[in-house]
Amino acid sequence: MTVPDNNLATLALTIKAWGRELGFAEIGIAGVDLSQEEAGLQAWLDAGHHGDMDYMASHGMKRARPDELVPGTLRIITARMNYLPQDAGDEWRDREERHARQAANATVSVYARGRDYHKVLRSRLQQLADRIRGEIGDFGYRVFTDSAPVMEVALAEKSGIGWRGKHTLLLNRDAGSMFFLGELFTDLPLPVDAPVTSHCGQCSACIDICPTQAILGPYRLDARRCISYLTIELKGSIPVELRPLIGNRIYGCDECQLVCPWNKFAQRSSLPDFDVRNGLDAATLAELFAWEEDEFNRRLEGSPIRRIGHERWLRNLAVGLGNALREVSADHPGQAAPLITALQTRATHPSDMVREHVAWALEQGRLQL
Template identity: 55%
Template sequence: MKRGTTNMAIDYQLLATQIKQWALELGFQQLGITGTDISSEEPRLAAWLAQGFHGDMQYMAEHGMLRARPAELLPGTLRVLSVRMDYLPGQAGFATNLADPTKAYISRYALGRDYHKLVRKRLKQLAEKIKLAVPELGFRPFVDSAPVLERPLAQRAGLGWVGKHSLLLNHGSGSWFFLGELLVDIPLPVDEPHQGDCGSCVACITSCPTGAIVAPYVVDGRRCISYLTIELKTAIPEELRPLIGNRIYGCDDCQLVCPQNRDAPLSIESDFQRREQWQDQGLLQLFAWDETTFLRHTEGSAIRRIGFERWQRNIAVALGNAPYEANIVASLQAAKATSTALVLEHINWAVAQQQRKSWQAANLLPRATERLVRIIQKGLPRDA
């Protein structure tokens, strides 16, 4: 990228208006423009890293303050074009999947095609349109592909505000959208930062299954179910396994309870709609997949990134959390012969959980019957 591209013959105000229109035509719901100075985020980022809240995501610590310095990430950058694209599918199936502990819950963003390539492609198309007006444009698109603090940048670009769950929120659109950035070297006029906030609402904090939101705007990644089921490559801490429930890939709970999402729009992108293989899938059915089947069904999906081993690990935990079924125990036991050490650890835990539930069920009925007999006897006449 050049060290700043300034052409006095260009009406940058008009160009900014055109860019926003082009973004809408490419399928983005909104585009905002901001500068590169987000140095005020550095103390917050440093404190978060110092507390180890990034867990095993070492790349976050390795990049350090670079995440708050986009101009250093790509020298010559003058502006950041921040975009958002709705992804909530038409058949999200929230209630069905979470209410039935024998069904698999997959975060709604992962039900369709992997968004990274789609959003990045649209950003490149946007850049090509800008190059028609500024042939010497230097640019680079990012979609979770660089150490950039995308949410603070999006807030400064006017797209919304960072909620207490650390996600970006937008009045009328909630939080069901992807973010992307296009770094450019032209002096476009910047938009006003969004001034919204969550007020006194703490729904996301009180509803987090694992208590991962340790303070407003602060998430301990090590406790977050999305981290545990997607980012964590080793064993899931045993004390957190029962709290995961049937969530086998990600978690949407903090978004589900957010009042801003009550009227969130559905995505019109066909690539983001729920794929057939994720329609009301039972845990046992998914656990029966071999690696070839897993790879076939996750082609072009974000789910493939965790690999088959972590896929089995996650489902084993969910099966341990499911109500007792003899079929569950049989499937878990059968999988031991071909499982890796990591998966085997979670299978053994799940079997123990199922056996405990079986024992409780076997002893619950006799105890209930005894209590009922005592109650009846107390109510009978002495000579009965």
């Protein structure tokens, strides 16, 4: 579909307005040249910092070449969608920290407590594409939401939505980092937006706070040490030396975001999809550990958590229970009994991996005797 040049700027403004109507906080437009990202991507892969995420390397440099991934692509329409629950109060970061400080509580990353963002963003981006088609007729496009070899942060940065923080996540002056990203690859030669400047300055809070020291330095992340990778992407056993550092984080980790000064500006979602389900903002490790597989699947239908499966769910919870047991055995031994009882229910679990993590967890209590 050919759109006259004098109409493209108007179309771009219209697309941004439609995006806001569909629940996106911001829409940007980027070109396809990510050649400046190729050397860094290759060095990261060569260092093995992607761990078991083989898909990060399997597409070669297509990740940095959008027009090779989708031939004919001229522009990428980037979108961000806030995900803080609608009822998150002004002191939400303090509340998160208070909850996490209680060893027996289960800490789930804020983004994962509601509906699966893949489904929400994909649906809304498709609706955006449908509106464009209704305005100009058929055109070439493809929707992506963390589902293909796409350098989302680089494209969002290029489109002016924000800048890459030292923790490698995108930051926005008006919204911090508590948002999702999605893309619409298109053959429309829309006018592009200008990038914004970085505003991290000399701050190193995200680097300093990382429990596992996964952030090796500014803009350098070793995923193999990242708690989000360990609790979500890693399919096998969690390395023994990293288990004590995970604490009670059972799915993802928000430490580098909670400490970031820019997240005092984090915005609530305009959609109810990301409101908390199943009490995941206040659950204990023991109660979640008691979920059998059918309950896990039923409760977490439509949740991003379900994709790790019940076995890895129990693996993560066993590590959290072990860390809690070690802490309470030292300071509050009377609180150890319910943790031990919970772990013992899985001591003969059919999964070798679950049994191994449960055995490790039980040993953490004995270490304090």
